[in-house]
Amino acid sequence: MPPSATRHSDPLVHTGKGDANAIVARGLTRRFGALTAVDGIDLTVARAQVYGFLGPNGSGKSTTIRMLCGLLLPSAGQIEVLGYRIPEQAEALKRRIGYMTQKFSLYEDLTVAENLEFVAAVHDVERARARRRIDALCATYWLQDLRGQLAGTLSGGQKQRLALAAAVLHEPELLLLDEPTSAVDPQSRRDFWEALFALVDAGTTILVSTHYMDEAERCHRLAILEHGRLVADGTPRELEHALPGTVLLIDCANPRAAQTALAAVPGIAAMAQIGASLRVLGTDAADPREAIRARLGAVGIDARIETVQPNLEDVFVSVTRERQGHAST
Amino acid sequence: MKPRRLFAIVLKELRQLRRDKLTFAMIVGIPIMQLLLFGYAINMDVRHLSAAVLDQARTAQSRAVITALAHTDVFDFNYRLRTPQDVDALLRAGEISAALVIPPDFERRLIETNTNTGDRAPLQIVVDGSDQVVQQAVRQLAAVPLDALLGSGNAAHRANVEIVNFYNPGRRAPVNTVPGLIGVILTMTMVMFTAMAIVRERERGNLEFLIATPVSPTELTLGKVLPFVGIGLIQVTLVLLLGLAIFSVPIRGSLFDVYAASLVFIIASLALGVFLSTLAKSQFQAMQLAFFTFLPQILLSGFIFPFAGMPQAAQWLAEIFPMTHFMRLIRGILLRGATLADLWPALAALGAFIVVMLGIAIARTRKRLD
Numbered sequence: 001m002p003p004s005a006t007r008h009s010d011p012l013v014h015t016g017k018g019d020a021n022a023i024v025a026r027g028l029t030r031r032f033g034a035l036t037a038v039d040g041i042d043l044t045v046a047r048a049q050v051y052g053f054l055g056p057n058g059s060g061k062s063t064t065i066r067m068l069c070g071l072l073l074p075s076a077g078q079i080e081v082l083g084y085r086i087p088e089q090a091e092a093l094k095r096r097i098g099y100m101t102q103k104f105s106l107y108e109d110l111t112v113a114e115n116l117e118f119v120a121a122v123h124d125v126e127r128a129r130a131r132r133r134i135d136a137l138c139a140t141y142w143l144q145d146l147r148g149q150l151a152g153t154l155s156g157g158q159k160q161r162l163a164l165a166a167a168v169l170h171e172p173e174l175l176l177l178d179e180p181t182s183a184v185d186p187q188s189r190r191d192f193w194e195a196l197f198a199l200v201d202a203g204t205t206i207l208v209s210t211h212y213m214d215e216a217e218r219c220h221r222l223a224i225l226e227h228g229r230l231v232a233d234g235t236p237r238e239l240e241h242a243l244p245g246t247v248l249l250i251d252c253a254n255p256r257a258a259q260t261a262l263a264a265v266p267g268i269a270a271m272a273q274i275g276a277s278l279r280v281l282g283t284d285a286a287d288p289r290e291a292i293r294a295r296l297g298a299v300g301i302d303a304r305i306e307t308v309q310p311n312l313e314d315v316f317v318s319v320t321r322e323r324q325g326h327a328s329t
Numbered sequence: 330m331k332p333r334r335l336f337a338i339v340l341k342e343l344r345q346l347r348r349d350k351l352t353f354a355m356i357v358g359i360p361i362m363q364l365l366l367f368g369y370a371i372n373m374d375v376r377h378l379s380a381a382v383l384d385q386a387r388t389a390q391s392r393a394v395i396t397a398l399a400h401t402d403v404f405d406f407n408y409r410l411r412t413p414q415d416v417d418a419l420l421r422a423g424e425i426s427a428a429l430v431i432p433p434d435f436e437r438r439l440i441e442t443n444t445n446t447g448d449r450a451p452l453q454i455v456v457d458g459s460d461q462v463v464q465q466a467v468r469q470l471a472a473v474p475l476d477a478l479l480g481s482g483n484a485a486h487r488a489n490v491e492i493v494n495f496y497n498p499g500r501r502a503p504v505n506t507v508p509g510l511i512g513v514i515l516t517m518t519m520v521m522f523t524a525m526a527i528v529r530e531r532e533r534g535n536l537e538f539l540i541a542t543p544v545s546p547t548e549l550t551l552g553k554v555l556p557f558v559g560i561g562l563i564q565v566t567l568v569l570l571l572g573l574a575i576f577s578v579p580i581r582g583s584l585f586d587v588y589a590a591s592l593v594f595i596i597a598s599l600a601l602g603v604f605l606s607t608l609a610k611s612q613f614q615a616m617q618l619a620f621f622t623f624l625p626q627i628l629l630s631g632f633i634f635p636f637a638g639m640p641q642a643a644q645w646l647a648e649i650f651p652m653t654h655f656m657r658l659i660r661g662i663l664l665r666g667a668t669l670a671d672l673w674p675a676l677a678a679l680g681a682f683i684v685v686m687l688g689i690a691i692a693r694t695r696k697r698l699d
Contacts, residue, residue, distance in 0.1 A: 087697075101534060
C-alpha cells in the first residue's frame with residue numbers, strides 16, 4: 001500500500017481493527033546528531049490496558065511516544081500502531097489517537113469551553129455529537145463550573161483534567177499520555193488514574209509515561225527505560241518476582257552509620273534509608289545477609305535483618321544499576 | 330482541506346486576538362501614529378528620471394535644448410513621442426516621471442521671451458506630481474535660464490521653462506507620503522504579526538498537540554493568516570479616511586482598484602510573514618526577522634528615497650520587495666488615477682512574489698517535530 005493512500009480508513013490499509021495488540025514496535029531507534037535518544041526498543045502493547053513507561057528524565061520516554069504517534073521520524077525500526085504503519089500512515093492514525101503532551105498544550109487565552117469546541121472541530125467531531133461529548137466530559141472531569149474560565153487561570157489539576165478531556169473528546173482507541181501527572185497534587189493524581197481506568201474499561205488502550213513508582217505500580221504492564229534502552233518489561237508483579245537479588249530491611253538505631261559501614265561489603269547492589277531502617281538490595285549472586293551481619297557486628301551496630309518483598313523501586317534500581325555496570329566495564 | 334477546521338482556526342485566532350490587548354492596540358495605533366509622524370515632507374536630489382520628449386518644433390534649436398537637458402543627467406529621455414496623448418498615457422502608467430514638451434512655435438516663443446514681447450513659455454515640462462522628489466528636481470532645473478543651458482552667453486533672463494505639475498498641483502508633501510504610508514504600515518504589521526502568530530503556536534507548545542490531530546499545515550497557516558487579511562483592509566481604510574480628513578489626500582483612481590491592490594499586497598506581506606515563520610524558532614526571532622526585511626523595504630521601495638536616485642544595484646534589489654511594487658500601485662491609483670491595467674507589471678511582480686514565498690514556506694512546513 002503506497003503511503004499516499006492514508007487519508008481514510010481504507011480496509012486494506014487499516015487491518016489492525018481485530019489485532020490483539022495496539023502497538024508493535026521493533027528495533028525503534030532515534031538519533032539526534034551524536035546522541036542516541038532511543039536505542040533499539042522492542043515494544044508490544046495489548047489493547048484495553050494501561051501500559052507504562054517508567055524512566056528518569058532523558059531516558060527516551062517522550063521521544064518514543066512522539067515516534068509512536070508519528071510526530072518524529074524514527075532513525076531506524078518498524079512501528080505499527082492500531083494496524084497502521086508509522087510514519088507512512090501517520091495521518092490516518094491521528095484520527096484514532098489522543099495525545100496529551102507533557103507541557104499543557106491547549107490555549108491559555110481561550111476558555112475551557114472554547115478550547116474543547118476548538119478541539120472538537122479540528123478532530124471533525126460532528127457538531128451535535130461535539131456538544132454532547134463536551135457536556136459529558138465537563139461533567140466527568142469536574143469542569144462544569146469552569147467552562148467560562150480562561151485555561152491559563154486554571155490550577156495544575158484542572159489544566160490536566162481539561163487536557164485529558166481534550167485528548168479523549170473524539171473517543172480515540174489509543175491514548176498516549178506523556179508524563180500527565182508531573183505538575184499535579186497527589187489527590188488529583190489519584191482522580192486522574194481513576195479516570196484512566198474508566199477509559200480502559202470502555203476499551204481504550206493507554207500508554208502513559210511516568211517517573212513515579214506508585215503510578216508505575218498501577219499499570220497493567222510496564223517498560224523500564226534508561227538511556228534510550230528498554231531494560232525490563234512485564235507486569236509489575238512479574239518484574240518484582242524476576243528480581244535476581246534479595247531485598248533486606250535492616251532495622252537499627254542509626255541507619256546512616258550502618259549505611260556507611262556497609263559501603264564496602266560485597267554483594268550489595270544498592271542501599272537506601274527508609275525512615276528508621278535501611279533497605280538493602282543484594283546483587284544477583286549470594287545472599288549478602290551473613291556478610292552484612294558480620295560487618296555490622298564488627299563495628300558494633302545492633303541490627304535486626306529481615307527479608308522483604310521486592311517492590312518496583314527495587315526493580316528499577318536493580319535494572320538501571322546493571323546497565324551502569326555494563327557501561328563501566 | 331475542511332472548511333469547518335479552517336473556520337475553527339480562524340475563530341480561535343480572532344478570540345485570541347480579542348484578548349490580546351497590546352496587539353489589538355497596535356493594529357489601530359500604528360497606522361494613526363505613523364500617519365501623523367510621516368505626514369511631513371522628505372526631500373532628496375534626483376538623477377536619471379525616466380522621461381519622454383515630445384518635440385513638435387523639430388528645429389536645430391529644439392534638438393539643442395533636448396541635448397542640453399539630457400546632459401544635466403536629471404532626465405533619461407527614453408521615449409520620443411508624437412502626440413500629447415502619448416505623454417498622458419506614459420505618465421499615467423508610471424513609465425515616465427516627466428515629459429519635455431517643445432511647442433511647434435518654439436523658436437518664436439523663445440524670441441518673444443528674449444525680447445520681452447510675449448509671456449508664453451517656450452518649453453514645457455510635464456511632471457508626475459505624485460512624486461514629491463521628482464517635482465522638486467524639475468523645479469530646480471527649470472530655474473536655470475534656457476540660455477545658460479544652451480551656453481549662449483546671455484544669462485540674464487527670467488525662467489523660461491513652464492512646469493505643468495500633474496496630479497499634485499499644490500505640491501503638498503502629505504499627498505505623496507500618505508499613500509506610501511499604507512505600504513509601510515501594512516508591511517510593518519502584516520509581516521510581523523503573521524510571523525509571530527505562527528511561531529507563537531510552536532513556542533507555546535500548542536503545535537505539538539495540533540500536529541497530533543487531523544489538522545493540515547495548509548489549514549493551520551491559512552486559518553492563522555486569514556484574520557490578518559481583514560485587519561490589513563481595516564488599516565487601509567483607516568489610513569485612507571485619516572489621510573482624507575487630515576491631509577486631504579485624494580483618491581483619484583477607483584476605490585475598487587485601491588482595495589484590490591492593497592489586498593494583493595497584504596497577501597504578499599502575509600506570504601513573507603509565513604515564510605519568515607518557518608525560519609524563526611521563537612517569537613523574538615520572528616520579530617527580528619520581520620524587522621530585518623522591513624528596513625530595506627522602507628528605505629529602497631521609493632517611500633523615503635526616490636527610486637530613480639538609487640544606484641543600479643539597489644534598484645535591482647528593490648525590485649524584489651513587495652513594497653516597491655505596492656508604492657507604484659498605490660501612488661498610481663490614488664494620485665494619478667491610474668487603473669490596475671495601467672500598472673499590471675507591479676501587480677504581476679507581487680503575484681510572483683506570493684507564489685515564490687508560499688511555495689518555499691509550504692515546502693518547508695512538515696507536520697512533524699523534527
